């Protein structure tokens with residue numbers, strides 16, 4: 001049966017959200033040359049998607065005195081530190097590790113985010129989305145205390161950095177120092193490469209695990225079940241931030257009243273939109289409006305999505321799920337827009353290589 005919910009007015013969702021993770025500078029390299037320099041960090045990609053979906057949020061992020069991008073949500077500036085910088089080598093991934101699409105090196109690191117840096121208030125949900133080891137176990141502990149529901153990107157927990165070159169390595173989740181906190185986390189997101197560093201069978205007993213599989217979409221695991229969520233087509237030019245935008249779309253979908261399988265489709269959609277562009281994606285405004293309309297039509301419940309204990313976490317694809325996928329896919333068929341009609345939360349820096357490389361908006 002196809003659900004025929006009446007479209008609701010598009011109001012800003014009422015949940016209060018906390019995003020925790022440092023902005024960074026990303027440098028993309030190929031063949032020994034810099035091909036792009038962009039604003040990075042999961043916090044920037046998620047903010048970008050949240051703004052696109054009209055989800056309001058508070059952001060706790062630290063940068064150094066050299067932070068070079070204008071942003072809508074001001075970070076804490078540490079005058080004695082530099083901004084975290086990642087170099088992404090796109091031609092080394094496959095040779096050094098079959099699971100990687102790129103080799104990442106953290107070449108500068110900003111200060112960690114301490115529990116005292118978090119706001120002194122409660123939030124309906126929080127997102128622990130560090131990239132450079134900035135989230136400490138005590139910071140995540142404070143997050144689970146002040147947020148009713150916590151989403152975690154495993155990259156915030158299991159990254160270790162080579163002392164000399166800063167090469168990103170992954171450590172087992174059990175050895176990460178965060179393992180004891182998992183029973184207090186509601187959703188843990190991992191890429192398929194990162195999922196190899198945890199025992200999904202064990203972790204799914206405590207929280208919902210979402211594993212992303214690049215062009216193949218994602219899989220949702222919970223205590224007693226699992227399901228695959230279909231992907232969307234894309235012409236991939238840069239995979240950076242796909243997982244971050246996925247998480248932004250997934251949580252944004254939940255905030256707008258979607259059930260988990262439908263929200264995961266919104267995650268897949270934003271992941272696919274992100275790989276079609278270099279760096280932080282710019283979304284076509286007409287496409288965004290159509291996505292928001294489809295999400296409002298699809299909204300199946302009016303209760304708070306975070307209500308209920310972990311035992312109530314069990315998901316089935318609701319009737320009309322495939323039609324929702326098709327309607328989201330059709331939003332990509334909007335006519336090409338002019339550059340002025342694209343949205344992005346965070347303006348680009350003047351003169352970055354990214355501007356030279358950027359494909360047109362209909363790369364979406």
Ligand SMILES: Nc1ncnc2c1ncn2[C@@H]1O[C@H](COP(=O)(O)OP(=O)(O)OP(=O)(O)O)[C@@H](O)[C@H]1O
Pocket residue numbers: 190191192211212213214215216217218231232233234235236239240241242243244246267268269270271272275
């Ligand atoms: N080539 C692609 N075509 C379509 N969708 C894609 C593609 N790559 C990624 N996606 C979407 O984005 C989601 C996240 O991608 P992926 O699994 O590569 O995350 P990730 O490895 O964490 O990304 P990153 O570390 O680059 O941010 C996927 O689940 C999928 O929905």
Ligand SMILES: O[C@H]1[C@H](O)[C@@H](O)[C@H](O)[C@@H](O)[C@H]1O
Pocket residue numbers: 024025026039040041042043045086104131155240241242243244
């Ligand atoms: O901007 C990117 C992005 O946030 C990626 O998800 C992360 O893996 C990288 O470290 C970061 O530089």
